[in-house]
Amino acid sequence: MSGEYNAVNKDITQPISTLPDCFDLTNFEQSKILQFQQEILELIVLGNDYKEICEKICLLIEQLLENAVASVMLLDKDKQCMNVFAAPSIPAECIAQLNGLRPGPEAGSCGNAVFRQEAVYIESTIDDPRWQSIRKIAIDFNILSCWSIPVRSKGGECIGSFALSSFEHRLPSAFHRKLLKIGSFIIGIALEQQKINEQLYLSSKVFENSTEAIMIADANKIIISTNKALHIITGFTAEEVIGKPTSIVTSIRHSTKFFQKIWLSVKQSGHWQGEVWNRHKYGREYPAWLNISSVLSKKGSICYYLINFSNITDKKKSDEIIWRQANYDSLTGLPNRNMFYDRLSHDIKNAARTGMLLAVLFIDLDRFKEVNDSFGHSVGDALLVEAAKRLSGCVRETDTVARLGGDEFTIILNGINDQHCAERIIQMILLELTKPFHLNAKLAYVTASIGVTFFPADAGSVEILMKNADQAMYAAKNNGRNCCSYFTSNMRKATETRSRIAYELRHALREQQLFLMYQPIVKLATGSIHKAEALVRWQHPERGTVFPVEFISIAEESNLISEIGDWVFKQAVNQVAAWQANYDTNFQISINKSPKQFISRMSDWVDHLHEQKLDGHSIIVEITENLLLDVHELVVKQLLNFRDAGVQVAIDDFGTGYSSLSYLKKFDIDYLKIDQSFISNLDSRSNDRILCEAVITMAHRLGMKVIAEGVETNSQKQLLIAMGCDYGQGYFFSKPLTTENFETFLQHNAAIN
Template structure:
């Protein structure tokens, strides 16, 4: 009677009423066995397999199966079928629900129980009749499996080996089986989600802590222990204040909890302490977890140690604002500070002085002592400069050997001059670079705000111009900016603008000066010399525009134009005067640093010209700074057969080691030695020494600036190979050069 009541309470249709007491007992025992497995937490597959086997015992001569819809809900696959052969499982997998897809396919399709008495004749088995034949399935009863919300997720079926319909007992077993399978599958999904959630928390690289509503620790993850040093057993029940660093006052925590109580959330940077006592910054996020009645159940804290992040940010900030070599503020930091200081000076009606400092001849020193010692010199210079200014002032390195000082709250110029003089004095003392004493000096330009300029760039430009004046007047001195400097700077700027236009409009032309063989008087060489015919200003001297072309790197484009013009002309003259005729062209160091020598040799080949058709004239300074790029291009010129001459030899830093290292073909004696050449002059001794040295090294000598017959005779007596100068001819146009050659050749 009790069983009747129990089953009646579960059966709205009164189906249990039709079961005998024995059948009711079997159903109850079946439920208890399966639910016991569920309660003990057995694997979902094992539970479902056990359920199928129990049903097969209760319904003899049948096999049970559970099929599930795939994620796309387009087909069914066998989940468990312990008594169905593997071949049968393979054929059942991939079953698409439909009106002719058997009992299981129909149960899913119709979302209702489907009972088929005869699978061999029932049209609902039309598409899978072969399964019935192959595996002797005579009848099949299928019940939809429903998940959360009543959604159909699969089918539970009993397939019989005899033609029959289910009675109340079999129907009840199907209902209970599908119901329990649905519960088990949903529980599996929940368990998977819970496991995933627990693993996400445990494997998270961020520390996670959960406290109850009274703020006592309930749970922490592995990262919490790694970051804080506290294990879960150390903190359970404790208040998070055990992590406090003591660096934050009551106002900080009052605002934190005010935000949590008002919005349910807070995040920010906070300093805490590890179990070992180390203080560290962390980024912490706290969220209140509420129950259905909006009461706080737990607090979730998620945090990360941001020590490395802050250190990286500090490093990035320092790299962005400070010079790596000297540790001084860099150009970016200097600009920001100068802008701020100008605004402050304008607001307080005070003056500000800007000192632009350039180390004199640093490049020469750097080349002579080596780059590592050059860096040491810059560091030592920075330290001396820092000792010469006040803490309230800013010393910065703009780059290379350029430094600046911002002097604030200037009351009189004498104080500025005193600091400038002190800087020069500190730099004048010798520097000890690995036991080698080195001397440097500095040129300082001074500009005043608001007297000279009121904008950052304008003030810096004024100081820069004043520095150049100090350098041009002999170095190791300071100079104030004057309006005349501005005029000169504007003129220089205009020339640069005109120079860019001259390149575009081809305002340049070449002149050619003959190079005469002194022994025979023959001419089979000429130097190409560029000239600029400005449309408004007339002829502009190369001495005025070549340095600016190098500074702006326009020399690269100009130099390539000279080369192309020269090789076209040398091709004409070789046809007229023989294949040995050569044209010399000057190549700037800037071209060596930025251009590719191979371009020139390729152009010569395209013109059908031999490499010796061109002589490239370089300066001694280029050899002093012959890095891998320069050396490689000089070697490429040699390999292409292009000869190299050192121009203005004797005026710079001459070194036999450089002459031996590179294959130099010609030395050109500078005209300053030729100009005062006489029988008893020291210049004659120097010229003879250069000629003898060059010949011993396998080089030939060209004397520049030959203007008198006496100079020519003395050079010839000394064994000089070639002469170039007004005695023979001034620079000539190509047409005038042809006339000159005609006169030389005619009897």
Template sequence: MEIDQEIFEEACDPLDQTVEYIELTLAEQAKILQFQQNVLKLVALGSDCDQVCEKLCLLEEQLLPNSIASVMLLDEAEQQLNVYVAPSIPQEAIIRLNGLQPGPTAGSCGNALYCQAPVFVGNTFTDSRWGDIRQIAIDFNICACWSMPIRGKGGRVIGSFALSSFEHRMPGSFHRKLLEIGSFIIGIVLEQRHINQQLHLAGKVFEHSTEGIMITDSHNIIVSVNLAFTRITGYESDEVVGKNPSLLASSHHEADFYQNMWHSINSLGHWQGEVCNKTRDGKLFFQWLSITAIMDNHDRVTHYLAVFLDITEKKQAEEVIWRQANFDMLTGLSNRNRFYDRLEQDIKIAAHNGQRLALMSIDLDRFKEINDSFGHATGDALLKAAGNRLLSNTRATDLLAHLSGDEFMLILNDVTDSDDIEQLADQILEKISLPFDLEGKLAYVSASIGITLYPDDAQHIETLLQYVEQAMYAAKAEGRNRWRYFTPAMQKAAEIRSRTVADLRSALALGQFYLQYQPIVELESGKVHKAEALIRWQHPVHGIISPAEFIPIAEESHLIIDIGNWVFQQASRQVACWQTAYGSDFQISINQSPVQFHGESSAHWASDLNRMGLEGNSIVVEITEGLLLDASETVSRQLLAYRDAGIQVAIDDFGTGYSSLSYLKKFDIDYLKIDQSFVRNLTPDSSDRVLCEAIITMAHRLGMKVIAEGVETQQQGDILKLADCDYAQGYLFSRPLSADAFAGFMLE
């Protein structure tokens, strides 16, 4: 056991002043000096505390024949005494002595702690101070017991040192001196043990701490590092001791960073913060570093203690989280969240500096067709490639974001010339229109771009975003592959649309819709056993509103689902009446929007017809070619369900979309309706006649019948009849009629 020099000197110095040596004989003085020398020699040689205390007890027993010595210590709660060392006391007695509570009748040792003073008992069998443990004295023949308190740091009593005799007797000066010296040395040794334990614990904490620890001297030269330091930095202790900590420094921080750090240490005595350093192999790592100046009793710096935690993984995790929160995982571009934050900041800067900025909404045209034709993996590759092309046209001060699907947004800062905006828009259109090579598959798309300006068009984010979307939709509506600035007319159209949506929401409940029926004439016989149901809206303020105006808005707002179901119910009831009047083969055609297919809102139509006692072929569902081109699993499933239920399907406006024989064969189409644009200019020598004849021939070869729309003249009707067209509808035969007027038409 190593002992501090000051503690050792303290142990030796005051011993001669404890008891007047004048009362001792020369022989007794010699024995005491020899005893003192033997014990302190053990201490000086580094014996552990147990060995010193045991040897001290044995030496005391030699100097007082027919006696036994013991050391008892308080427990951590300082409530009970337990035997620490008693080399000559039987184990049975030790067991009974353990747990002794200090008190006035708790024996010599219990009294010594209770009174915090020496206690000398010459007859334990009769002395009241041994009342609680007298049986122990009797059982082990302890006739007398002299106890001296053991004091620790600050004079605090921590235990007792006792000599117990097998004879009834009181101590003389010599024995008191022995007890005094013994208790004093034991106190010193125990105190040193506590210090050594603390130092050992501190050393273990230092060495095995998960935090890196570095200690430097007052000149900032490293004197010690722990294992965590080596693990984090890669430097072994012998590689850094004697060197300046600057060997860890990276180029991440400027000189003023370290100047501020040392200013804090010198003025406040400490500093903490995040530091980027480099390891032995040159890799950067981030640490949370705390530096404390260690002072001596004269407030002079003796050392600096640096404790740091490696936060590299935490920083990397934070970086990942930040990127996930601010960047699109597919394209690597800024996402919606970062776009909004950046737009808000850029508007503030533009307002402060009196600058303009432009906002571009870039939407890829016909991207869904690529996605459906080649698969989502190819669609994702196209989005990524398109993002890279767009990014190559942006400046460092601009921000390109991928918001969702095929929608990109571009912020152009400090715009001074509109020509620059338009030139960039043209470059974007040109780049996007170039073919995309996606793993050997060539894909072609274009872009529709909307542009709005701050503060020219608006000063608030929400309004700017609304305007730029309107401009983009205008570009798309005008034919795609072009750009358009926002104009007040677009806002007016948007306001009208908004009002229309609001009115549409209540139109159904208020009974403002009604149906008209246009006869479909069989050209060969001139008979009518078909009609098309056409919806009309009687607005209480604006009068009759054309379906061409409100149907697209109803589709965008998904109100078409409820409206479409209403049309089906009305047409079903009407066809039931007319089958009674005109024959069981009478049919009514209704138009069905693609939106209704995607929501599967019409999946119940077959069962509804069945409940009404109607055959499936009482209703013909008219769809557009675009729906077949975009035939998802949901669409395919519903079309096949119609076929199984006997509900017939017609392709409306055939020839104006993306005609494909494979789609026609796949879905068992019953009718093709030739669009009125081919019929309008139909003459014996026109190219439209050739197209109509080709459509009719093709349809018949595929087992389908043909209905011509928009027939207005007898010549058109005759040409179609000669071409073997099956049915026709148009003003030549009748305008759309109310149910009552239709009955009158049938009578004629």
């Protein structure tokens, strides 16, 4: 079939008298074909719409064959179905039936022409088997004969058909066949040209409407064309740059050698892209992202350069903002955790290379939470900003001060000769942070706990240095705050011990190694016992009985405290139910609840009491007074939930924290437990007696009862009775007891009273 296409292509370019299949045509017919060719090619040259050209071909050929209509059908994009593209003389009803025609051996002349990839001439559509599937169309519209020839693209691919349908039975003459061949060929040219025109139009629109500046330069780098964006970005009009060298838009800050390398790269690889400085018409410079591509001729030599660029000033500003947000603290302007770790890694490498020492300081502000709670977060933020300034003023330019988050700061001291260099800076920091902070007409005071570790003496990696400094900081906290602590190997051992205990504690829960003991709470006025405090113990398989002081803080750090607390609560609930049934229907057991339990999740203790059909007054929940200063939503909800359910609440170790009378009333606190540190030195002339008496009087005025902890002598008991204290708890009455021993103690006490 490609041979037939080439023959037709040859027909168009040769004089008509020399065409092989034109020898049997009359002079009249030859003149008509020539006229037909000229009229159609003129339409193409003038750039008429390709559909109009196809319709014009149909009309012209219809004039040359009476009693017939012409049509062009094209394959859809999937090459599965044919649809009528141009048929100016065919009724719309007929076109509707022809649309969707699938090429095949029974699909009429057009369907066969595409299916067989060759011309198909049918004399009688009524009885020819090739019209079997669409014979109804022939009958309905009186199509008696039909001649169709494939329409091909530039590459010879069949894209549709060109057909003449006649209202009488006949076959085409040589003249008609020639018309069909020329018509199909010109239709192929028209469709191909239209595709090219659309691509050129699209390319021109992309060129003209691109947001990037575009220049086309010749082989000598002289500008021959530009787009609108170039004027917007550079200020130059097309008239001002066309005919000028491309360097008219570039900055003089780049050397000639710089651009020589660029053009050499383009010559060798055909492309270059990168960041450069360009120059605006009025002299200001701006960063640009530049792309240069070479366009080659058929012989392989460079004939044009395509140059496009964009102003990336805003992008660079945006990148700078994003970079700062990723690496600097938005409040203080100090490097953040990400930047600090990056700098520490870099400084460790430098110290290893130079043989100098490097110190890492971990700084936590003491009592910062109280400033936040007392004065508000805006004052707290102002304090952090001022603290950052003071820290920065204490170090050298080569050092790094960073804020890790909250009230935690870190410092890298670089290039120090010995630990004494670090000591001088640390003492300066401690002194600066003890000075009062004047913040928004408020006066605030904080101190600092500082942990210190050294490279390479203590560790050789970022991670271990940070762990060391953190451990040392907590040691400073435990040493009374407002001081520094240097990391020691004992701290690492303590950390390892805590990790081992946390691991063993998980195992203890699974193996039921925990158990409860109970210490009586005695009513001082009568000596009767209606309350007890549940105290958890750990029966370690190797270490024996382990007391809470050794593992509760670890349980809080490892998030085991909620699981342990729930276990203690359920054991105590079972026990109080038994003692209420056997001894006293009003018996109560008090249970300590860690602050960590309040903020980890909502407690379901009240629901469990209801499930066990126990009254809320069966349980007293003991909390620390500092918990009342935490306005966390979960804390408030659970305390109010306890109040509504009738569960009583006691403040444990009262006097060692920072209570607020308004909070005591807000949450309907039922008991204050005076810390044993006030009871241990209690005598008739001590200051502790004055404090205890004041607490008891205040509590009674607020409608609360008082429990004195750590009562160890009869003298202490008598003084507490004289002061009006309600309850006592301590070794004078009884040490913590197992369940069996506690029941014996209850029976004995009941017999006495």
